[in-house]
Amino acid sequence: MDTTEMTGQASIWAIAGGKGGTGKSIVTAGLAARITEQNKRVVLADADFGGPNLHTIMGLKRPKRSISDFFSEGVPLEDLLVETNQSGLMLLPGDYRTMDASTITITQREKFFRHLKALPADIILVDLGAGSSIHTVDTFLMADRPILVTTPEVTSLDNLYLFVKKVLFRHLNMVLSQAGLKEQAKKAWRDRPRIDGPVAIPLLVETFQSLSPIAPAIINAALRQFRLALIVNQIRDPGQIEVGFSIRSVLQQYFLLRAAFVGIVRHLPDFWQNQTAEGCRSLFAMGQLADDLDLILTHLSKGDQIKR
Amino acid sequence: MTISKTVLDAYALLDLEPDADFADLEAAHRHLSRLYGAESKDMSIQLLEGEWGEAEREKVLEQIERAYGRIRLHLQSQAETLAEEIIEVDPPEQVLPLEESDYSGAALRNVREQKGIGLHEIYKKTQLPYKLFANIEQERYGNLPEPGLLRWYVSVYAKLLGLEAKAAADGYMRRYRRWSSNQS
Numbered sequence: 001m002d003t004t005e006m007t008g009q010a011s012i013w014a015i016a017g018g019k020g021g022t023g024k025s026i027v028t029a030g031l032a033a034r035i036t037e038q039n040k041r042v043v044l045a046d047a048d049f050g051g052p053n054l055h056t057i058m059g060l061k062r063p064k065r066s067i068s069d070f071f072s073e074g075v076p077l078e079d080l081l082v083e084t085n086q087s088g089l090m091l092l093p094g095d096y097r098t099m100d101a102s103t104i105t106i107t108q109r110e111k112f113f114r115h116l117k118a119l120p121a122d123i124i125l126v127d128l129g130a131g132s133s134i135h136t137v138d139t140f141l142m143a144d145r146p147i148l149v150t151t152p153e154v155t156s157l158d159n160l161y162l163f164v165k166k167v168l169f170r171h172l173n174m175v176l177s178q179a180g181l182k183e184q185a186k187k188a189w190r191d192r193p194r195i196d197g198p199v200a201i202p203l204l205v206e207t208f209q210s211l212s213p214i215a216p217a218i219i220n221a222a223l224r225q226f227r228l229a230l231i232v233n234q235i236r237d238p239g240q241i242e243v244g245f246s247i248r249s250v251l252q253q254y255f256l257l258r259a260a261f262v263g264i265v266r267h268l269p270d271f272w273q274n275q276t277a278e279g280c281r282s283l284f285a286m287g288q289l290a291d292d293l294d295l296i297l298t299h300l301s302k303g304d305q306i307k308r
Numbered sequence: 309m310t311i312s313k314t315v316l317d318a319y320a321l322l323d324l325e326p327d328a329d330f331a332d333l334e335a336a337h338r339h340l341s342r343l344y345g346a347e348s349k350d351m352s353i354q355l356l357e358g359e360w361g362e363a364e365r366e367k368v369l370e371q372i373e374r375a376y377g378r379i380r381l382h383l384q385s386q387a388e389t390l391a392e393e394i395i396e397v398d399p400p401e402q403v404l405p406l407e408e409s410d411y412s413g414a415a416l417r418n419v420r421e422q423k424g425i426g427l428h429e430i431y432k433k434t435q436l437p438y439k440l441f442a443n444i445e446q447e448r449y450g451n452l453p454e455p456g457l458l459r460w461y462v463s464v465y466a467k468l469l470g471l472e473a474k475a476a477a478d479g480y481m482r483r484y485r486r487w488s489s490n491q492s
Contacts, residue, residue: 154351161355200364243351246343249323250352253344253368254360307325308335 009117010043010124014143018163019156020051020130023233024149026280027265027293028127029057033284034293036088040122043081045092047139048129049101052094058084059279060091068095070112071104077115085281090121101135109135113142130159132166141171145300147229148259152236152243160247164228164255165201172208175222176215184211201254228259231296234267244306260305263296265289315382318375329437330383331451337376344369384457387436411466411479413447419469420445430468441465444480449487458484 015028025048032044046054046067055063063082069075081090104112116124126143128136140146148164150156169189176185188207205223209216228251232244244261251259266288276282283289299305319326322336343350344365353365420427431438443451444462452458459477466476 152351154355157351158355161352200360202364245323245339246350246352249340249343250356252321252323254356254364308339 010119010121011145012113012116012124012126012143013145013147014126014128014140015147015149016128016136016140016163017149017156018130018132018159018161019150022149022151022156023265024130025053025057025127027149027231027233028125029054029280030265030284030289030293031297032089032123032125033086033281034290034297035123036086038297039088041088041090041120043090043092043116043119043121043124044084045116045124045126046094047126047136049095049099049135051129052096054091054127055082055093057279058086058089058091059277059281060084060093062096063091063093066093066095066097068097068099070115071108072099077112077119081119085278086284094127101129101133104135106138109138109142132159132163134170137163137166137170140167141174145229146226147231147262149231149233150247151234152232152240157243157247161250161255164251164257168201168255168257171222171226172205172219175218176208176211179214179218181211181215181218202256205256223256224258226257228257229262229300230259231263231265232261233265235264236267241306245308260299260303262299262305263292264306265292265296311382315378318378318382321371321375322379324379327437328379329439330380330453331439331443333376333379333383334451337372340372341369344372384453387453387457388460411476412483413445413480416465416469416471416476416480417445419471423469425469430465433468434464436461436464447483447487449484452484455481455484455488 013031015024015031017024025046029044032042035042044054044058046052048054049068052066055061060082065075065080067080069080070077077092081092084091116126126139128139146167148160150160173182173185173189176182185208188211192204192207205219209219230244230247230251232241232247235241241264244264248259248261251257268283268289271283284293319328322333322340324332324336328336342348343353346362348354353360420430427438427441430441440452440461444458444465453461459481462480463473463477467473
């Protein structure tokens with residue numbers, strides 16, 4: 001639940017999806033640009049370690065310092081922010097020195113979130129890298145709004161489900177650990193019934209629920225409170241919207257997670273021709289992409305979603 | 309009318325909004341039965357097939373059927389309560405003689421328009437989904453509820469137009485049955 005508006009702190013939106021090349025960074029940057037049109041201050045944080053490209057999308061030269069200076073040298077986040085050509089939008093550049101994100105500790109990540117929240121911004125969009133590294137999964141789980149971006153292709157969906165699975169297990173493990181059931185959860189995982197291939201998630205969750213009399217209540221609350229948002233990018237024909245409805249239903253039925261299908265982004269055939277040294281600024285300013293992103297923002301702010 | 313938690317859960321399971329009507333329910337049911345059916349061609353289902361297993365998927369199908377039945381019952385009892393109230397408070401002011409063949413959706417719509425009654429007024433009086441009456445007029449039979457209930461709706465609608473309810477319902481349902489026997 002996003003309660004940040006009441007506390008005056010920045011709301012953190014984390015965008016991930018498992019697969020690279022789904023246009024996730026463009027969607028993230030585009031959402032950031034559209035939010036500034038509502039006179040809100042936005043920070044765009046590039047947390048794609050090893051593969052940052054938000055500065056290019058925003059039409060900026062490769063910045064000298066990056067997010068890794070915060071983790072490795074403790075440089076304050078404010079000092080790392082760079083202005084963009086979009087008023088109200090600051091960029092926290094991504095790491096170019098291929099810092100090993102797996103060395104980031106939980107304490108460091110918690111500090112990172114505290115510092116992010118204290119930045120002079122209304123909304124902070126964190127663009128996470130491809131894959132399902134522990135850093136990506138944990139950052140996604142800690143965000144006020146976890147947002148999934150995928151394309152309607154089988155390869156994207158494959159990686160998306162792998163990512164969601166890791167997110168789900170990490171989430172359940174964390175809540176069970178906090179409830180003092182860490183060892184039991186580990187054991188249940190080790191002894192999980194594998195007859196033929198991987199065990200089905202609903203069955204495994206049932207196993208977790210039988211760990212202790214309090215486990216069902218803890219797990220059910222954790223599943224209920226975790227609300228995903230889903231965006232399907234690069235839609236080429238209206239029939240592909242169905243993919244989003246299927247994902248939403250499968251997330252609920254199989255992964256036991258609630259998701260709001262907040263929008264689609266239609267494919268732009270001449271997308272690459274439209275990019276200049278200014279990045280994607282003109283694409284974000286008006287037209288089809290801007291319209292699609294605005295609808296997503298409306299759905300997110302109203303807690304609404306696409307209807308059939 | 310208070311809605312029980314099991315009914316609310318059923319709405320969530322079928323991904324339905326609280327204001328969903330019969331047509332929405334049917335559409336969701338059709339979609340989900342196809343999505344989780346044995347012949348599913350959906351990418352998500354095919355990807356997860358290996359780990360999910362047939363038994364689990366059948367369990368989902370069963371849950372969907374149960375939720376579907378629950379919501380149908382809920383919508384029916386809701387509609388029946390409303391229909392009873394309407395029939396009591398709205399005596400027909402004027403009964404128009406019409407041939408039985410004149411009770412097509414289009415003919416009913418003509419009567420309504422001649423009397424200057426808007427669909428929204430019918431909605432206001434009945435609190436039944438606007439779409440329902442539009443579907444009755446357009447004879448979009450596939451989107452209409454089961455015959456027993458449909459008959460009731462048509463008679464309520466006819467009564468509101470000042471028509472003889474039984475004759476209207478008989479005429480309309482005859483056309484409906486012709487369509488439904490052609491379906492099977």
